Amino acid sequence: MATHVVNEAQKLATTDKTFCDLPPAIADTLEQEALTTTYPTGAVLFAEGQAPRGVFIVRRGRVKLSICGSDGRTLILRIVDPGCPLGVAAVVSGRPYEATAETQEPSEISFLRHSDLLNLMRQHGEFALWVTQHISADYASTCREIRDLILSDSASEKLARLLVGWLDQNTASKNPSQMKLALTHEEIGQMIGSSRETVSRLFAGFKKQRLIQQTGSTLVIPDRVALESLITA
Amino acid sequence: MATHVVNEAQKLATTDKTFCDLPPAIADTLEQEALTTTYPTGAVLFAEGQAPRGVFIVRRGRVKLSICGSDGRTLILRIVDPGCPLGVAAVVSGRPYEATAETQEPSEISFLRHSDLLNLMRQHGEFALWVTQHISADYASTCREIRDLILSDSASEKLARLLVGWLDQNTASKNPSQMKLALTHEEIGQMIGSSRETVSRLFAGFKKQRLIQQTGSTLVIPDRVALESLITA
DNA sequence: ACCGGTCGGTGATGGAGATCACACATCGCT
């Protein structure tokens, strides 16, 4: 509910600059070449391992990016917000999509075909740079993911990191220490690479330690510093 | 020793096209703008967290790319071969270098300043595309890394995967099931996210199961399929 | 030959968390 309001605001904000932070000339071209569609919740834009058809640019909504292990377990790489292109790495490198993209709420998404993307990049260095900046950011965030997930161990540390990270994204809210919990324990587990049960137990522990309070889907973090002290412990 | 020979061959192959797979016009420009230096073994080109100064392009030699966790443990992301640019993501996104780059043998490396890279990319879409292709490949390989390291568990599976991967890179050798082991157990552990002792024990187990044979630093994998059967088990 | 360093093998131990197996709470549906 609350998220819808946010997204409407974002939509309005972006109708101005159309394609986010791109120069108007390129944004217009993009607007002409791209095909914009509205997807319902749970739509799969592309799946890990498929041959790349093109890139998707999130205009409105939220998209979950995940990878799947051989044993069937799932790891959520990140939740993608409007303004971000998806699947660029696959298209540019010609390799299969490296993750699965699935809408988490009704979303408006532009599609740009493989060849159109490459042509645009060749013609407009500025656009190529924009694309590259996004991949670079993705790469950096993936590296952080690796560091956090492999080199920290202790599930509590990872959960604390995740919560603090969410808190930072939450600057828009009136109460900065309060947030809506949009994911299930299962999904949170998939974000920090641990089981549903472990997440449950960790939440219980955090509550006992007064690190978090929870009423319904509302999460309050009274003492951010205390939570941060769990990180790099 | 053997690697030196390989590298000489690669050097010869690249002196032709100079900057690998780039169009000659751009390669020439790059050749003028870039500063090429020879580094000894163990030189640190850049360290994780530093502000980006520019990109490094490996011309000859091998460079180890690693990240370091808060607890001091190290994870080797990959070993970079000639022809690959390093640190691009950091320069393009303006964020700190996301990993540490260290030469593993005497290496010849070109340096291109921050601003020069961006200008070149803006001016030559083709060059920007080349850069983006490399980042994309890095991104894809990092995703695989995540999948393999987090979603497989069982250290033996990871080691088996690593060995099979090395086997694939080894196509140049006369005996395709034979290879030189260039890393210590410690470093192998850092590649698969486990301890030195575990690697030792795994190797012992593999030998007992006749999955590998080892004499000195030469590793023979008599039955590749058997090794692969450990993966996704 | 003597050492100090790095590397590799191997036993013993402990602990974090996966997994299994429940019970309970919602919530939407007919």
Add this chain to the structure above:
DNA sequence: AGCGATGTGTGATCTCCATCACCGACCGGT
């Protein structure tokens, strides 16, 4: 109400691997 589906809380157990603690091998320097 009654019912499945889905999400959550929590105990018991079990497994894998990190860690500690050695020892022996090898190599390069003086």
